[in-house]
Amino acid sequence: MALLGHPVSHSLSPLMHDAAFAAAGLDWHYSAFDVDDPVEAVRALVTLGFAGANVTIPHKAAVVAACDEAEGDAVNTLVFRDGRVLGFNTDREILAGIAATHACVIGAGGAMQTLAPALPEDTRVFSRRGDWPPDADGCDLIVNATPVRDELLVQPVAGQTVVELAYQRGNAETALTSAAREAGCAVIDGLEALVRQGAKSFELWTGAAAPVDAMRAALVA
Numbered sequence: 001m002a003l004l005g006h007p008v009s010h011s012l013s014p015l016m017h018d019a020a021f022a023a024a025g026l027d028w029h030y031s032a033f034d035v036d037d038p039v040e041a042v043r044a045l046v047t048l049g050f051a052g053a054n055v056t057i058p059h060k061a062a063v064v065a066a067c068d069e070a071e072g073d074a075v076n077t078l079v080f081r082d083g084r085v086l087g088f089n090t091d092r093e094i095l096a097g098i099a100a101t102h103a104c105v106i107g108a109g110g111a112m113q114t115l116a117p118a119l120p121e122d123t124r125v126f127s128r129r130g131d132w133p134p135d136a137d138g139c140d141l142i143v144n145a146t147p148v149r150d151e152l153l154v155q156p157v158a159g160q161t162v163v164e165l166a167y168q169r170g171n172a173e174t175a176l177t178s179a180a181r182e183a184g185c186a187v188i189d190g191l192e193a194l195v196r197q198g199a200k201s202f203e204l205w206t207g208a209a210a211p212v213d214a215m216r217a218a219l220v221a
Contacts, residue, residue: 001017001028001029001031001050001053001054001205002033002045002050002052002053002054003030003031003032003033003053003054003055004030004033004035004038004045004053004054004055004060005032005033005034005035005055005056005058006034006035006036006043006057006058006059006195006215007034008032008034008041008056008102008154009032009042010169011032011056012169012191012194012218012219013030013032013054013056013194013198013213014030014031014032015030015218015219016022016194016195016198016215016218017030017198017201017202017215018030018119019137019203019211019214019215019217019218019219020036020198020210020215020218022214023205023211023212024108024202024208026206028044031191034086034203035059037062037076038055038059038062038063038066039062039065039079039155040064040152041107042078043066043078045068045080046080046083046085046128047094048084050207051079051080051205052066052078052079052080052201052204053077053078053080054076054077054078054201055075055076055077055078056076056137057109057110058109058110058111059112060074060075060076060109060110060113060114061071061073061074061109061110061113062110063078063087064087064141065073066078066087067085067086067133068085068086069084069086069087069091070086070087071087071088072114072117073087073088073111073113074113074114074115074131075087075088075089075090076088076090076091076114076197076201077089077090077168077197077200077201077204077205079205084190087116087166088200088201088204089114090197090198090200090201090204091111091114091115091197092114092115092117092163093196093199093200094095094115094163094165094188094193094196094197094218095097095115095119096118096161096162096196097101097120097217098114098141098161098188100119100139100141100161101120101122101140101215102120102122102123102124102136102138102139102140102141103119103120103122103124103139103141103142103143104123104124104126104134104136104139104142104154105119105123105126105142105143105144105145106126106127106134106143106144106145106146106148106153106154107123107126107127107143107144107145107146108126108127108129108140108145109123109126109127109145109146111124111145111146111165112145113144114117115143115145116139119141119143120141123134124139125131130152130196132147132213133153133154134153134154135154136155136156136157136189138162138191139160140154140159140160140161141156141160141161141163142161142162142163143162143163143165143172144162144163144165144174144176145167145190146165147166148166148175148194149166149168149174149175149177150174150175152175152176152179153176154176155177156183156185156216157183157185157200158181158183158185158206159182159185160180160183160185160186161185161186161187161188162175162176162177162180162185162187162188163187163190163193164177164180164189164190164193165193166174166188166190166191167189167190167191167194168192169218171191173189174189174190177190177204179188191219191220192216194219195212195215195216195219198210198215199212199215202215
């Protein structure tokens, strides 16, 4: 298995998925590849006999061009089956079980696009190229769909649910998750978000239930 993105050196996905494969008794390996052209990279993976891949920033939308079938305009999981490239959106699993009616999403790229099907109808999207700064007044859900870790882009308040896609190595909090916990918000941090989408990817690749306990343990070891 592979991860395609730019950059990928910070990613904990290889650690998490290798732990999952080991726990499931699979002799599989997961490698991260820093690529500029995701379409060419997918062709190479297929030629080399890979079974699938994850796709991360900034290629979630662009990689759809490499798919024979795709769930929407952006995907984060690929399955190579019978000579075909199938694109799936497992990022929506990050928001599973969250009952929100008004959302503030920071970031308008591929991460936001993969989350879009699970977002409430009343969602305000903020980006530095569009509406800025973010405004979460009246929102019950805040999502950081950018890689920004150390800058607080919006101030959360009690009663809101905060979903952070970015994460720090070594269990350090991002600026947003730290502020959200201090405010008493419900928080899904970047590591839990990684596990949620990764577990669904594992199921698509293997057809088996993901060993989520082993995946979480690998991220905090």
